[in-house]
Amino acid sequence: MSASNSSEVGRALAEALAAVEAAASLDELKAARIAHEGDRSPLAQASAEIGTLPPAERAETGRRVGAARSELREALSRRQAQLEAERDQQVLVTEAVDVTLPSARVPRGARHPVTMLADRLSDVFIAMGYEVAEGPEVEAEWYNFDALNIPPDHPAREMQDTLFVAGSEGDSGMVLRTHTSPVQIRSLLTRPLPLYVVSPGRVYRNEAIDATHSPVFHQIEGLAVDEGLTMADLRGAIQAFVDAMFGVGLRTRFRPDYFPFTEPSGDVAMECHVCRGASAKPGGEPCRVCKSSGWIEIAGCGMVNPRVLVACGIDPDRYSGFAFGLGVERGLMIAHGVTDIRDTMDGDVRFSRAFGMEL
Ligand code: PHE
Numbered sequence: 001m002s003a004s005n006s007s008e009v010g011r012a013l014a015e016a017l018a019a020v021e022a023a024a025s026l027d028e029l030k031a032a033r034i035a036h037e038g039d040r041s042p043l044a045q046a047s048a049e050i051g052t053l054p055p056a057e058r059a060e061t062g063r064r065v066g067a068a069r070s071e072l073r074e075a076l077s078r079r080q081a082q083l084e085a086e087r088d089q090q091v092l093v094t095e096a097v098d099v100t101l102p103s104a105r106v107p108r109g110a111r112h113p114v115t116m117l118a119d120r121l122s123d124v125f126i127a128m129g130y131e132v133a134e135g136p137e138v139e140a141e142w143y144n145f146d147a148l149n150i151p152p153d154h155p156a157r158e159m160q161d162t163l164f165v166a167g168s169e170g171d172s173g174m175v176l177r178t179h180t181s182p183v184q185i186r187s188l189l190t191r192p193l194p195l196y197v198v199s200p201g202r203v204y205r206n207e208a209i210d211a212t213h214s215p216v217f218h219q220i221e222g223l224a225v226d227e228g229l230t231m232a233d234l235r236g237a238i239q240a241f242v243d244a245m246f247g248v249g250l251r252t253r254f255r256p257d258y259f260p261f262t263e264p265s266g267d268v269a270m271e272c273h274v275c276r277g278a279s280a281k282p283g284g285e286p287c288r289v290c291k292s293s294g295w296i297e298i299a300g301c302g303m304v305n306p307r308v309l310v311a312c313g314i315d316p317d318r319y320s321g322f323a324f325g326l327g328v329e330r331g332l333m334i335a336h337g338v339t340d341i342r343d344t345m346d347g348d349v350r351f352s353r354a355f356g357m358e359l
Contacts, residue, residue: 128237144177180221212341
C-alpha cells in the first residue's frame with residue numbers, strides 16, 4: 001500500500017502528533033522528531049513517493065502530504081517551546097539560591113599591619129626612584145659589623161645586643177642581623193652607582209620583652225650614593241618621607257648622634273603630629289604622644305662614612321652618600337597610638353583588624 005494515500009498520511013500524522021504530545025522531555029521530543037519527521041519517517045516517504053504517482057494525482061497528494069508535514073512541524077515547535085519552558089522553570093527551582101541565608105563567615109586572611117606599614121614606607125621611597133634591596137636575616141658578622149666600620153672590639157657590637165649563631169667550632173662568624181644596615185654593604189658591592197635603595201626587613205636583638213622592646217622587630221633602611229650628595233639631600237629625603245607619611249606641614253629636626261658607619265651622624269625627630277609642638281609651649285596642654293617635648297624621634301641617619309665606601313671599593317673622593325634607618329613597629333606605634341609593642345606580635349586579630357583587612 002502506498003504511503004501517500006489519504007488514510008496512510010492521516011494515520012502517520014495522527015501517530016506523529018500523538019508521539020509529540022507524549023514526549024515528556026526534550027530528549028524524548030528529539031527521538032519523536034527523528035522518527036516522524038526524519039528522512040525515513042512515513043511522512044518523508046510519502047513526500048518521496050509523490051514523483052512516482054500518476055501526474056493527475058500529484059498536486060492533490062502533494063498538498064495533503066505538505067499540509068500534514070507542516071502541521072507536524074508546528075506541533076513539534078510548540079512542544080519544543082513548552083518543554084524548554086518547563087525545563088527553565090525546573091532550573092529556577094532546583095538552582096535557586098537563598099541570598100538571605102547566613103554565609104559560612106570564614107574570616108579572610110589579611111596582611112599584618114607591620115607588613116602593610118613597611119610596604120607603605122617603601123612605596124614612599126620607590127616613588128622617589130629608590131629600588132628595594134633585601135638581605136638575609138642570618139648574616140655574616142663582616143656585613144653586619146666589620147664592613148660598617150664596627151671592628152671586633154667596638155662597644156657598638158654590645159650596644160646592639162647581638163644574637164650570635166653557633167657553628168661547629170663555636171663561633172660561626174654568623175649573627176642574626178641586628179639592623180638592616182648590612183644591606184647597605186650588599187647593595188654597594190653588587191649594584192652599579194649611582195645607587196638609591198630602600199631595605200625593609202626583620203632584625204634581631206638580645207633584649208628582654210617589655211612594652212617598648214622586642215628581640216625581633218622590623219627596620220627600614222635607606223641608602224643613596226651618588227656624586228655630590230650632601231646633608232641637604234639627606235634632609236630633603238627625610239622631609240619628603242615625613243610629608244608622605246603624616247601629611248605636609250610637620251617640621252623635622254636633626255641633632256648630632258653617633259653611628260660608626262655614618263659621619264657625621266644624626267638623629268631625626270619630627271614635630272609631634274598630635275600636638276604639633278603646642279604641648280612644649282608655655283601653658284600648652286600636656287601631650288602623651290611626645291611626652292610634651294613637641295618632638296618625636298623617628299630615625300638614625302648620617303652621611304655614609306668614607307671608610308664604608310672604601311670597604312666596598314668605592315672612591316670616596318668622587319662619591320658621597322647618605323643613609324637612614326628607622327623602626328617599623330615604632331613608626332606604627334607612633335602613628336596609631338599603640339602603647340605596647342607586644343600587640344604587634346601577639347597574633348590577636350582584634351588588633352590587626354583595626355588597621356583594615358588589606359590583602
Ligand atoms: N642601623 C642603625 C640602627 O639600627 C640605624 C641607622 C641606619 C643609622 C642608617 C644611620 C644610618 O640603629
